[in-house]
Amino acid sequence: MIVEASAATIGLALAPPAPRIRDLLTITARPEIVSLAGGLPDPDLIPRTRIREAGAEALARPDAVQYTETAGWFGLREVIAARESAAGSRSVDPREVVVTHGSQQALSLLAQVLLDPGATVVVEEPAYTGALQVFRLAEARILTVPLDADGMRTDRLEELLDAGERPALVHTVSNFHNPGSATMSAARRRHLAALADTYGFWVIEDDPYGEIWFDAAPPAPVADHSDRVIRLSSASKILAPALRVGWLRAPRPVCAAVELVKQGADLCGSTLTQRIAAVMLSDGPWLAGHLERIRGAYGARAAAVAGAFGDRVSATVIGGGMFCWLEFRDGTDTAALLEAALDHGVAFVPGSAFAVGGDHRATARLCFTTNDESALAEAVDRLAAAHASADRRRTQSTQS
Incomplete structure (x- = not known):
């Protein structure tokens, strides 16, 4: 399904979920709640000692506390360019990198550079809420294409293009999707890049999770296949959110405009x-060594939640990242389930929070990174009890 919403409709339809998520995160700050709702790394896996050592090394230079270039300190841009080059088959120049205050700022700046009010943007359904907020503020016209186990349905995007749509940009979370867990296949990456070249739109390849893989690294970046791809990433998930270091990699004219x-x-x-x-x-x-440690820890935690609810749900295979995406097969409304879950001391995010036009009432996103396996086992038990309680309420309501 291709879903269209005008800027005015999006403003009305999508404004409520963000406050609900914020309210939910406030509730989950209570110590009795085991939270699977946020998207936070485990603070015990954040390398505080190494950060302290790196801070001392940086502070040995007086210019570490001075202003730097708008595009970011050139030394870091060189490091990022080398890592981006190593991740694919293309050599990246440091002048093709802009350092930002987290990758969310990169997305916001790109919207200002690439979008006029009313411009068409294509996102995946379910969608990353941070991207929706940015595109809504830019007064974009948002279209969606479905997501499945192999990532964005680029065949459905091609149908949209064949029907005459001409998006200014297409946004994808290519690796370990938030919220849908999926990773885009190599074939779809090539197809998306080819469509961008043919129709002249920009692709924003949003990749904050790509280094948190469990069994195998994801395919080469979409940016390997086209010069019309802008890659975003961040140090937040592998080093520390508080560093607020994100970046974009793009052709130099785009970097200059940003x-x-x-x-x-x-x-x-x-x-x-x-x-x-x-x-x-x-x-x-x-x-x-640090990446090996967090991959091992998060991989074990993903396994701890992957079997939640058994055959009552279908779940995207978790190859990496931070999230498990569930779809209930038994008629469960996850908004109602959340109410019961909070009564049982556990929280998650209902899938409706990530909807643009699709029906995600039977879906849920669970974050498995913040809690260890013992806490996750307790959370799964509480969810099972909450589901049984919600089942009873639904049965009683039907019978009455």
Whole structure:
């Protein structure tokens, strides 16, 4: 299904879910609630000692506490360019990198550069809420195409294009999708890139989770296949959210336009945290060991929630990232289930929070990274009890 919504409709239809998620995160701050709702890394796996050491190394230079270039400290851009080059088959120039205040700022800046009010944007359904907020504020006309186990349905995108739609950009979370868990197949990456070349739209390849794989690394980036792909990523999920270091990789004219807009937004980011990130990201042996540790921990936790509810749900295979996406087969309304879950001391995000035009009443997103296996086992038990309670209520309501 291809779903269309005007900017005015989107403003009405999508404004409520974000406050509900914020309210839910406030509730989950209560100590008695085991939260599967947020999208947070485990604080015990954030390398505080290494951050402290990198901070001391950075502070040995006086310019670490001075302003830096709007596009980011060039030393970090060199590190990012080298890592982006190693991730694919294309050589990336540091001048094709802009460092941002998290990848969300990169998305916001790109919307200002690439979108006029009323411009068409294509997103996946279910959709990443952060992208929806940005595109709604840009007054975009949003179309959706479905997501399945192999990522964005690029065949459905091609149908949309054949029907005459001409999007300014297409947004995809290509690896370990938030919220849908899926990873785009290599064939679909090539197809998406070919469509971008043929029809002249930009692709934003949003990839904050790509290094958190469990069994095998994801396919080569979409950006390997076309110059019309802009890649976003972040140090938040593998180092620390508080560093607020994200980046975009794009052709130099796009970077120049983003830099101009960024000058009006914040002039420049934090030289100190950018230098800290550069120290850590360039320390190959340490980083490899750190990534191995978090992949092992999160992989075990993914396994702990993957079997929740058994054959009552279908679940996307979790190859990496932070989320498990469930679809109930038994008529469960997850908004009602959430009410029962909170009564049982556990929280998650109902799938309706990620809907644009699709029906996600039977779906749910669980985040497995913040809690260890013992806490996750308890959370699954509480969810099972909540589901049984919601089942009884639904049965009683039907009988009455």
